Amino acid sequence: MLRDEVTSSETIVVQKFGGTSMGSIERIRSAAGRALAAQAQGHRVVVIVSAMSGETDRLLRLARDVTPIPDARELDALSATGEQVASALMAMAIQSQGGRARSYLGHQLKILTDNSFTKARIRTIDGARVFQSLDAGEIAVVAGFQGVDEDGNITTLGRGGSDTSAVAVAAALSASVCEIFTDVDGVYTTDPNVCSKARKIDRISHEEMLELASLGAKVLQIRSVEMAMKHGVPVHVRSSFSSSPGTVVTGESDLEEVVVTGIAYDKNEARVMLVGVRDQPGVVADIFGKLAEHNVSVDMIIQNVSVADRSGAAALSTDVTFTAGKTDLTRVRDVIDAIAKKVGAESVRFDEDIAKISIVGLGMRSHAGVAAKMFRTLADHGINIQAISTSEIRVSCLVATKYTELAVNALHDAFELDKPPAERAG
Amino acid sequence: MLRDEVTSSETIVVQKFGGTSMGSIERIRSAAGRALAAQAQGHRVVVIVSAMSGETDRLLRLARDVTPIPDARELDALSATGEQVASALMAMAIQSQGGRARSYLGHQLKILTDNSFTKARIRTIDGARVFQSLDAGEIAVVAGFQGVDEDGNITTLGRGGSDTSAVAVAAALSASVCEIFTDVDGVYTTDPNVCSKARKIDRISHEEMLELASLGAKVLQIRSVEMAMKHGVPVHVRSSFSSSPGTVVTGESDLEEVVVTGIAYDKNEARVMLVGVRDQPGVVADIFGKLAEHNVSVDMIIQNVSVADRSGAAALSTDVTFTAGKTDLTRVRDVIDAIAKKVGAESVRFDEDIAKISIVGLGMRSHAGVAAKMFRTLADHGINIQAISTSEIRVSCLVATKYTELAVNALHDAFELDKPPAERAG
Numbered sequence: 057m058l059r060d061e062v063t064s065s066e067t068i069v070v071q072k073f074g075g076t077s078m079g080s081i082e083r084i085r086s087a088a089g090r091a092l093a094a095q096a097q098g099h100r101v102v103v104i105v106s107a108m109s110g111e112t113d114r115l116l117r118l119a120r121d122v123t124p125i126p127d128a129r130e131l132d133a134l135s136a137t138g139e140q141v142a143s144a145l146m147a148m149a150i151q152s153q154g155g156r157a158r159s160y161l162g163h164q165l166k167i168l169t170d171n172s173f174t175k176a177r178i179r180t181i182d183g184a185r186v187f188q189s190l191d192a193g194e195i196a197v198v199a200g201f202q203g204v205d206e207d208g209n210i211t212t213l214g215r216g217g218s219d220t221s222a223v224a225v226a227a228a229l230s231a232s233v234c235e236i237f238t239d240v241d242g243v244y245t246t247d248p249n250v251c252s253k254a255r256k257i258d259r260i261s262h263e264e265m266l267e268l269a270s271l272g273a274k275v276l277q278i279r280s281v282e283m284a285m286k287h288g289v290p291v292h293v294r295s296s297f298s299s300s301p302g303t304v305v306t307g308e309s310d311l312e313e314v315v316v317t318g319i320a321y322d323k324n325e326a327r328v329m330l331v332g333v334r335d336q337p338g339v340v341a342d343i344f345g346k347l348a349e350h351n352v353s354v355d356m357i358i359q360n361v362s363v364a365d366r367s368g369a370a371a372l373s374t375d376v377t378f379t380a381g382k383t384d385l386t387r388v389r390d391v392i393d394a395i396a397k398k399v400g401a402e403s404v405r406f407d408e409d410i411a412k413i414s415i416v417g418l419g420m421r422s423h424a425g426v427a428a429k430m431f432r433t434l435a436d437h438g439i440n441i442q443a444i445s446t447s448e449i450r451v452s453c454l455v456a457t458k459y460t461e462l463a464v465n466a467l468h469d470a471f472e473l474d475k476p477p478a479e480r481a482g
Numbered sequence: 483m484l485r486d487e488v489t490s491s492e493t494i495v496v497q498k499f500g501g502t503s504m505g506s507i508e509r510i511r512s513a514a515g516r517a518l519a520a521q522a523q524g525h526r527v528v529v530i531v532s533a534m535s536g537e538t539d540r541l542l543r544l545a546r547d548v549t550p551i552p553d554a555r556e557l558d559a560l561s562a563t564g565e566q567v568a569s570a571l572m573a574m575a576i577q578s579q580g581g582r583a584r585s586y587l588g589h590q591l592k593i594l595t596d597n598s599f600t601k602a603r604i605r606t607i608d609g610a611r612v613f614q615s616l617d618a619g620e621i622a623v624v625a626g627f628q629g630v631d632e633d634g635n636i637t638t639l640g641r642g643g644s645d646t647s648a649v650a651v652a653a654a655l656s657a658s659v660c661e662i663f664t665d666v667d668g669v670y671t672t673d674p675n676v677c678s679k680a681r682k683i684d685r686i687s688h689e690e691m692l693e694l695a696s697l698g699a700k701v702l703q704i705r706s707v708e709m710a711m712k713h714g715v716p717v718h719v720r721s722s723f724s725s726s727p728g729t730v731v732t733g734e735s736d737l738e739e740v741v742v743t744g745i746a747y748d749k750n751e752a753r754v755m756l757v758g759v760r761d762q763p764g765v766v767a768d769i770f771g772k773l774a775e776h777n778v779s780v781d782m783i784i785q786n787v788s789v790a791d792r793s794g795a796a797a798l799s800t801d802v803t804f805t806a807g808k809t810d811l812t813r814v815r816d817v818i819d820a821i822a823k824k825v826g827a828e829s830v831r832f833d834e835d836i837a838k839i840s841i842v843g844l845g846m847r848s849h850a851g852v853a854a855k856m857f858r859t860l861a862d863h864g865i866n867i868q869a870i871s872t873s874e875i876r877v878s879c880l881v882a883t884k885y886t887e888l889a890v891n892a893l894h895d896a897f898e899l900d901k902p903p904a905e906r907a908g
Contacts, residue, residue, distance in 0.1 A: 126577075134566070136566075141563050148545060149548050163634070210587075
């Protein structure tokens with residue numbers, strides 16, 4: 057078990073404290089106490105901090121007061137100060153409790169990123185200075201969310217970027233675990249606001265966590281999970297306000313496979329259907345090429361089997377359905393008519409009244425009938441499935457929005473997610 | 483005249499905006515407008531900013547909430563964020579008015595300092611990146627107050643350090659002028675709160691400005707004046723809230739010598755007198771060596787002529803008087819008894835009820851009788867002089883505190899400082 061692994065001596069533990077965990081001087085002191093406790097247990101400790109809660113919003117408000125569309129480079133120089141303040145205060149808090157600590161900023165650790173201001177990606181991290189600190193018995197405190205590009209400009213990693221900072225630092229140092237302290241006590245089988253029987257997941261694979269993005273996004277930045285998966289970093293999502301273990305996100309080889317791990321829903325997509333499209337090579341490429349040109353991010357794509365057209369002639373037509381974020385819908389409407397005309401579509405139908413319900417689990421790969429059980433469950437509750445898409449470890453169905461809560465609860469019961477994995481029928 | 487010099491094309495103008503000039507988004511916009519106006523006149527413009535007023539205090543309060551004695555390195559990382567925020571907002575404000583701008587932090591410009599955290603001294607500045615910005619038609623915005631040491635740690639230059647940043651940048655770029663925008667409209671012949679006839683000084687030498695520290699400290703960090711003098715940088719102290727010229731601080735060769743330029747007073751010193759000290763070699767060295775060991779900063783030192791002791795024998799004794807800051811007095815009391823014993827002093831007298839009144843002017847070097855006129859003026863008003871010390875361009879007298887305002891006003895009248903220099907009797 058992970059908890060035993062990390063209590064072996066001289067392992068490196070990375071602890072990340074989010075905005076609410078840094079919400080007041082009292083909470084910063086409490087977080088500092090956790091870091092010192094881990095050090096007292098014999099670990100080498102690196103702390104990653106987010107800005108104090110509300111601080112990033114305050115800074116962005118200042119920028120917007122100056123200009124409606126602030127320059128991205130300047131916005132990053134501005135917003136990076138939130139974590140700089142937090143890292144200095146955290147170092148002081150550790151020192152005031154008798155510990156040794158030193159804060160590091162993105163440019164001091166050479167957290168090298170590309171130059172995509174406000175959404176930069178980390179390329180490399182130079183761990184040398186952190187190791188110097190650890191060798192000197194210090195707790196290294198690293199400002200999250202920020203990096204530096206090759207020209208020395210300050211960059212930031214986007215909302216929730218401190219999670220990614222934490223995982224990247226953990227990967228660079230070969231840490232035994234990256235603990236993410238947050239205001240929830242872990243990742244749940246589904247949204248507890250929708251399903252009262254939702255159960256905290258003890259262990260989950262990186263892959264499943266990615267597929268459960270809509271659940272995970274509330275606790276972990278998706279990019280941090282991708283990075284943890286790529287580098288095999290175990291991530292422990294846990295509460296700042298208790299000492300109970302939370303959810304460990306880890307490589308699949310460390311896990312017993314569970315058929316269904318969790319259920320996600322997403323009400324932020326709309327469905328677009330092109331009816332009676334010419335079924336010939338290049339048509340689909342035309343449609344989605346054009347949408348990509350206009351920066352529309354498409355999620356599900358479903359193409360029905362071709363049917364003979366009404367005249368019974370050799371010419372065949374098909375329907376092409378896709379989903380896109382509701383926020384992108386204006387852009388879709390702007391280009392869809394030209395596309396429809398080009399691919400010979402008879403009509404275009406929009407539907408914003410949809411929700412995507414997904415079941416996720418590594419065990420689907422080896423257990424037949426999981427998808428069928430999902431369809432049957434929905435049917436038993438009178439829920440019509442409007443479209444289906446699948447990945448290796450996920451099945452998603454589009455249903456009318458009003459059925460969201462019913463579908464989630466019915467599936468949660470059907471797959472017995474309220475029970476510990478070992479007690480499920482399977 | 484300086485105003486003509488700086489309107490020649492392609493000169494570099496450095497503009498520094500203090501905390502009150504950065505006190506609100508509206509004021510930042512107004513400061514940005516000034517920078518753009520200077521650029522429109524054909525100058526290459528570099529802007530140095532302080533933190534928005536109140537911000538540095540807010541940050542220091544956060545630190546003190548964490549721990550009563552914060553680590554100096556962490557304190558600098560914390561407090562440097564105030565200027566980082568200000569520089570990004572200033573760059574945005576310039577951009578929002580149609581200009582091009584780019585902000586630079588201490589580490590980005592390689593404003594290299596020693597590692598004396600919270601009171602670091604600038605060693606070198608690499609102007610290359612600023613020149614790149616200027617060549618690209620940008621206004622370079624530099625975060626004041628901060629630098630970086632050889633190990634990449636963030637350092638700060640002490641209260642008012644942005645003035646020093648501005649002068650150092652101006653020196654590194656061979657700027658034609660360093661404009662300090664502040665909430666007063668210049669340096670006055672004396673404190674207007676004490677003397678209603680106080681007159682704004684149009685031009686003053688760096689040397690005089692240094693001697694008028696107690697007046698200048700309200701507008702310029704003393705170290706910035708030392709640096710301006712060393713590098714021959716003309717400094718223009720002027721109001722953020724008007725376009726009237728302020729006070730130009732410049733090399734003495736640019737000035738007509740004025741007999742007395744200004745009158746300063748200082749109520750923050752106390753007088754210590756060692757009575758009946760053995761008058762033999764090494765005694766004075768013993769006294770002030772011991773005080774220096776205890777970090778007591780001594781200002782005036784006056785040693786009276788030796789007198790024969792009461793017994794009429796060959797042994798001679800003398801009185802040694804010095805002044806030190808009232809805040810250092812506790813430390814003086816802690817060590818003075820041991821010193822008194824060692825140097826054979828009969829008694830030690832303390833007097834906190836004193837003020838130091840100084841007249842300053844380059845013209846003293848060539849005009850005899852200036853000191854005599856000061857002493858006569860004070861005597862005419864019944865003010866007893868308790869001690870005197872002089873430099874090449876300054877005469878200071880200690881008087882009882884209650885006479886401060888009377889002495890300042892009497893001297894202001896006597897030297898006709900309410901008149902323009904050309905109209906004075908001389």
